[in-house]
Amino acid sequence: MCLEGFLRGQFRRLLTQEACIALERRIPLLESRFQDIDEFGLYLHVPFCRQICPYCPYNKEAYRSEVAERYTKAVIKEIEFYSELIGSKPVTSFYIGGGTPTTMLHGGLDKILDHIFRVFNVQCDIHLESHPNDLSLDNLNTILSMGVQHLSIGVEALQDKHLKTLNRPYTVEEVTAAVERAVGRDFKCVNVDVMFALPGQTCREIEDTGHALVEMGVDQVAAYPLFRFPYTKMGEAAKGTGSNILKREKMLSILETIFYDAGFERTSVWAFTRPGVSKYCSVTVPLYVGLGASGSSYLKDVFYLNTFSVAEYIKALENGKLPIALALDLSARMQMAGWLYWRIYETRFDKTSFKRRFGKDFDRFYGRYVKPLALLGFLKDDGEQIVLSDRGTYWLHALEDLFSIQYISKLWGTSKQEPWPEKVVL
Ligand SMILES: C[S@@+](CC[C@H](N)C(=O)[O-])C[C@H]1O[C@@H](n2cnc3c(N)ncnc32)[C@H](O)[C@@H]1O
Ligand code: SF4
Secondary structure, three states, X not given: OXXXXXXXXXXHHHHHOOOOOEEEOOOOOOHHHHHOOOOEEEEEEEOEEOOXXXXXXXXXXXXXXXXXXXXXXXXXXXXXXXXXXXXXXXXXXXXXXXXXXXXXXXXXXXXXXXXXXXXXXXXXXXXXXXXXXXXXXXXXXXXXXOOEEEEEEEEEOOOHHHHHHOOXXXXXXXXXXXXXXXXXXXXXXXXXXXXXXXXXXXXXXXXXXXXXXXXXOOOEEEEEEOXXXXXXXXXXXXXXXXXXXXXXXXXXXXXXXXXXXXXXEEOOOOEEEOOOOOOOOOOOOOOEEEEOOOOXXXXXXXXXXXXXXXXXXXXXXXXXXXXXXXXXXXXXXXXXXXXXXXXXXXXXXXXXXXXXXXXXXXXXXXXXXHHHHHHOOOEEEOOOEEEEOHHHHHHHHHHHHHXXXXXXXXXXXXXXXXXXXXXXXX
């Protein structure tokens, strides 16, 4: 077994006390679980893109208008199913991701949103992912008129040669103009996604990128190192080349300096936000329902996942069946480990929120790990709040990556190949 695999096994046992984690093909009992939840997050997955990028791990296929039309009807059926379970309980977080949601801007997204607003008690802003090539002035008006207040744009790089390597279909000049158009409109937050530690990328290029983004006036930057998922084209090509963990740390620290100097605050492991701006983020409440192909849902003690196949998702709903493919019951320890994972991602948390969620004392469960991490300068613990330092944020997340990249690759990779897998062991 490789060192990574060994470490992964040790941490899994330490945090969850599970020898293995296995998702199985079944539909969990839902009615009783929905009864004891007071508020929900909503995630909608749009699995279409105009072109497929060689590094991208997400569930997507090439956009076809006739498929998008049937997909719209299927999603509306899935909404109908959940409307009975959720009733008038508030939806307090709503995120539309993909794929590329803006492919459906004139092909069904408006109908889906109308339906969501009709049947759910939505009490929150909408957060939407977009592709730069979809951001004409007309389209920005359409997005605003749909009620989207938080917009994210996949910029990825600000050097033409890197855009080319990533197979992104625009130039630096074009993407800059798209961002500036969006920044000039009435969104509460415009986020841009960029990637770093790209093949052949220099620290100087990352520095230029950081400064250019600040100058464009964006409200938030989410800067991710390029992860190489083994089932993507770039991941396959990079097999056996080893990880560039130190290059990533260096480049992230360059970006940290630029964004802090410009007055931004760190709002998650990879995101920096201007102060006073309400941050762009995925679902923020702990319990959520995922709609669409590959949509995942988390309801206290169960996690489940829809089929990844768009054709099978549509077929299931057209035949009056649920599109749920895999489910995992979560032990108390697994729920706590999941909770901690997300809090590390957000870089700070209160111990009372752990007590509120689990009725247990945080220090009793995790105190013995927190003390040495505080001594190493990875975090500060004032007795009530835990705040990760920049160094701690990076290294704890590098540790989390040991799990997430492997788990995501296994779960998403298998689900991409088999629409209804019998079992996936993580
Ligand atoms: C769903 S895409 C964004 C919206 C749109 N589909 C686009 O590409 O412009 C979400 C973001 O994930 C990030 N991403 C995708 N693949 C990645 C990878 N292999 N490593 C790191 N970040 C990645 C990119 O920054 C991308 O903008
Ligand atoms: S990065 Fe965005 S546009 Fe490219 S394939 Fe992934 S979801 Fe689609």
